[in-house]
Amino acid sequence: LEPRNHASRRHLEFTSQILWVIVRKFIYNDSRMTSSILFASLLLALFLASCGRSAAATIKIDWYIPSEPYQALEAKVGDRVKFTWQYYHNVYLHPSSSCDVAGSTLVGHQNGKTGTYEFERPGTYTFACHVSGHCRRGMIVDVVVSTPAPTEVVFPRSKTTLKKYKQELSEEEAAQWAEGTVRHLDVELPEKDKKIGAKYRRVEIAVESQKVKKKDLQITATYQFYYDGEPDLGELEDAVEKSVKSKKLSKKYIGILEDINSIFSGIKRTKLVL
Numbered sequence: 001l002e003p004r005n006h007a008s009r010r011h012l013e014f015t016s017q018i019l020w021v022i023v024r025k026f027i028y029n030d031s032r033m034t035s036s037i038l039f040a041s042l043l044l045a046l047f048l049a050s051c052g053r054s055a056a057a058t059i060k061i062d063w064y065i066p067s068e069p070y071q072a073l074e075a076k077v078g079d080r081v082k083f084t085w086q087y088y089h090n091v092y093l094h095p096s097s098s099c100d101v102a103g104s105t106l107v108g109h110q111n112g113k114t115g116t117y118e119f120e121r122p123g124t125y126t127f128a129c130h131v132s133g134h135c136r137r138g139m140i141v142d143v144v145v146s147t148p149a150p151t152e153v154v155f156p157r158s159k160t161t162l163k164k165y166k167q168e169l170s171e172e173e174a175a176q177w178a179e180g181t182v183r184h185l186d187v188e189l190p191e192k193d194k195k196i197g198a199k200y201r202r203v204e205i206a207v208e209s210q211k212v213k214k215k216d217l218q219i220t221a222t223y224q225f226y227y228d229g230e231p232d233l234g235e236l237e238d239a240v241e242k243s244v245k246s247k248k249l250s251k252k253y254i255g256i257l258e259d260i261n262s263i264f265s266g267i268k269r270t271k272l273v274l
Helices: 005-027 034-051 171-196 233-244 247-253
Strands: 057-063 071-076 080-084 091-093 105-106 114-118 123-130 140-146 151-162 201-212 216-228
Touching: 057 071, 080 123, 123 233, 151 233, 171 201, 171 233, 171 247, 216 233
Parallel strands: 057 080, 071 140
Antiparallel strands: 080 114, 091 105, 091 123, 105 114, 123 140, 151 216, 201 216
């Protein structure tokens, strides 16, 4: 499988570089590096690699009466904004998008000297100070929040076997097979978001080729997944493999299968493509 965004690529490149340095040192200095040191180094590499994953950002704002208005800021869903100040200020979220305090929500009390807000949805968020006259003197700022581009993960050339299915599918049947599998995964995968570590958005399946081998039909296809966040690639592959083996898939979603005992053998394990 292959991650298709820059954060995933940087993460994998960073991990491979660390591991290569450790292995090279072990090869050339094996007399001085014990197995316990190597094991500890590998653990450190994995920890550093996990830190390399893209994470939500914290936007820091020094909160004071400015000489010029605050410029609008940009953020992504999942990011946070953190206000800090030294004197008598506070910070409120203003649904009015102006200094009108109607419906405002406290983000940081003046005694706390700080306030933090996490963005859960896209939109424009307006923050302002409620101390008398401060908003109209410039203590108001907009943060424009957008949805991050989804992470694209590809299972290239994945082979799925229809057991006891002795003929190739027509173009229409192949499209139906792909559509049914998509609908099945649309139900199965959102339930595994927590385990996979990212929010499922959609999957696209393209049939590349078919081959009748002995008494079975082998379908080669590309599975292209889209997630909000960085999915754990191992957990994703495991979840997909288990899902496509399910009898529920062939029975409920794939109408072309006459025999409900015809089930998928599953996606073959494939090396991670960097």
